[in-house]
Amino acid sequence: MPTPMPVQQSTSAHTTSPRRRRADAERNRARVLNAARELFAERGAHVSMDEVARRAEVGVGTLYRHFPTKEAMVEAASQQRFGEILTYYRTICRDSTEPLEALKLLLTRIAEVEARDRGFASVVVEGTLGSEGPRSPLRADLEAELVSLVDKGQAAGVIRQDITGADILSLTCGLNSIVHRRSGDWRRYINIVLDGLRSSRER
Amino acid sequence: MPTPMPVQQSTSAHTTSPRRRRADAERNRARVLNAARELFAERGAHVSMDEVARRAEVGVGTLYRHFPTKEAMVEAASQQRFGEILTYYRTICRDSTEPLEALKLLLTRIAEVEARDRGFASVVVEGTLGSEGPRSPLRADLEAELVSLVDKGQAAGVIRQDITGADILSLTCGLNSIVHRRSGDWRRYINIVLDGLRSSRER
DNA sequence: AGTGAAACGGAGAGAGGTTCCGCATGCCAA
DNA sequence: TTGGCATGCGGAACCTCTCTCCGTTTCACT
Structure with a gap:
């Protein structure tokens, strides 16, 4: 485990976060969630991570920084x-x-x-x-x-x-x-x- | 479609088959089905095809000759x-x-x-x-x-x-x-x- | 035994999820 | 404003799983 302080609350809305996120990270998280919501609603949970990343206009890595798994x-x-x-x-x-x-x-x-x-x-x-x-x-x-x-x-x-x-x-x-x-x-x-x-x- | 005459009844017990199967094929089919039944019953349908093949002591190719998909x-x-x-x-x-x-x-x-x-x-x-x-x-x-x-x-x-x-x-x-x-x-x-x-x- | 068709094994192609690491960027202090 | 740096980013690479392909083996019949 290289990371000493993993992000624990990545899936929740977290009212009081222990450390503030950078503005771009916040923005990307929203883009990802929107893309995910749209695609999963339309076509179901089998839509691939690549596709979510593409619609959100981010790399797959970014998906996994915000959510531990699909x-x-x-x-x-x-x-x-x-x-x-x-x-x-x-x-x-x-x-x-x-x-x-x-x-x-x-x-x-x-x-x-x-x-x-x-x-x-x-x-x-x-x-x-x-x-x-x-x-x-x-x-x-x-x-x-x-x-x-x-x-x-x-x-x-x-x-x-x-x-x-x-x-x-x-x-x-x-x-x-x-x-x-x-x-x-x-x-x-x-x-x-x-x-x-x-x-x-x-x- | 390379195969001119695909096996239609591969999943059923077929009482009157159009062409007789070879004895080894029949035996392997039974081994595969037994292995599949055991593994799927014990651990669910997520068990991998490799594992089924291993338990049946056949190659994966044999699995797909008897069943079109997992x-x-x-x-x-x-x-x-x-x-x-x-x-x-x-x-x-x-x-x-x-x-x-x-x-x-x-x-x-x-x-x-x-x-x-x-x-x-x-x-x-x-x-x-x-x-x-x-x-x-x-x-x-x-x-x-x-x-x-x-x-x-x-x-x-x-x-x-x-x-x-x-x-x-x-x-x-x-x-x-x-x-x-x-x-x-x-x-x-x-x-x-x-x-x-x-x-x-x-x- | 010889021959052809049927069946076999397993490497590898393809797809999808997940990781890793070098590079970019926002943030803060000087 | 700028320099330093922690944070975040992209996407190639990796792993696992399903499925295909083809050279080799085995069976069945003569």
Whole structure:
């Protein structure tokens, strides 16, 4: 390991960074992230690093100075999507809405974003399928919201007891599959899932 | 295209082949399939072709003479699993059992096999997620059984009308996710899915 | 045994991710 | 303003993995 002080926070937005970055580095990081977001959204996470570098008009080396691996870059590129979904959820439906209705709105939003952004879709699936690795901050936030939503629903007696918040993320795998195989049908799928989640006395 | 007569049926068991294969070729094909099945089951589909060739004690070239791509080989290796599941289903529960109960047995069996065979699990997910490409024969058979099972359940009024057999395969994506993240919890997941599938008058 | 077709092995082409290092550039102090 | 230098940059090179190609070997049939 030649570098004595590796960049730890390269994938996060970091409010208080230990050492300020140079202006050109900051600019390049933004260019890379934009290029990545565009390409991954349009064509999925299989787009090559060379291509991202070309669209960002930087060398591949620059990509790896800002993100340790391609996977981290894909993850970072979809952070904004998690952010959008969280913002929507927190402003629209967290407090005012009945839990099952809120869950429906949230799942619908996730499906809509997955339909628009193939890179995000694969991050959701991989992150749920792949067992190890640290969760990105906003993804963790979203999972936390789901957990508390499920808790609330269970306390109110409208969601069955034998389920956890983490289950919901697993259910989005199937959602993702439907979004990309038969666009449009996913509203039906959400209804099926919600009917399954209801507590028996609500049925 | 140099080869005038490419091997069409390389992934199937072919009962009536147009031209007989040499004995050594037949033997090597079996060795390769065995090696592939073992390695993919143990460690997943990311195992390299070199490694499969090494375990089968053949050269990589031989792998590609029997299977056009790695993907085809993974698919072929999991055909046996689809076969096992189909046999189980046809002998145990297709005719004699009530549709929802049969569906439960079938989903349970799929989960059990996925838990044992990581390669099979990824074939189920990829095949469901990936939109294009021809389905392998036994996979298609399994999907057909699911379709007729759903039809039967709908005719009997125990399965909701707004669902198709293909939806079930999508639901197995989430199943797969749970099988590999929290082994054991998938029985709970199956109950949730089944409750969602029930027609409303049954609840 | 002899012959031709079928099958084999494995080097290497090609593609994609990742690293490395000499050069360029922004930043700060004098 | 300029000189010093840490920081950042580009892209050739490297590694690994899939897949192809072709000289050699093996089988099957006479």
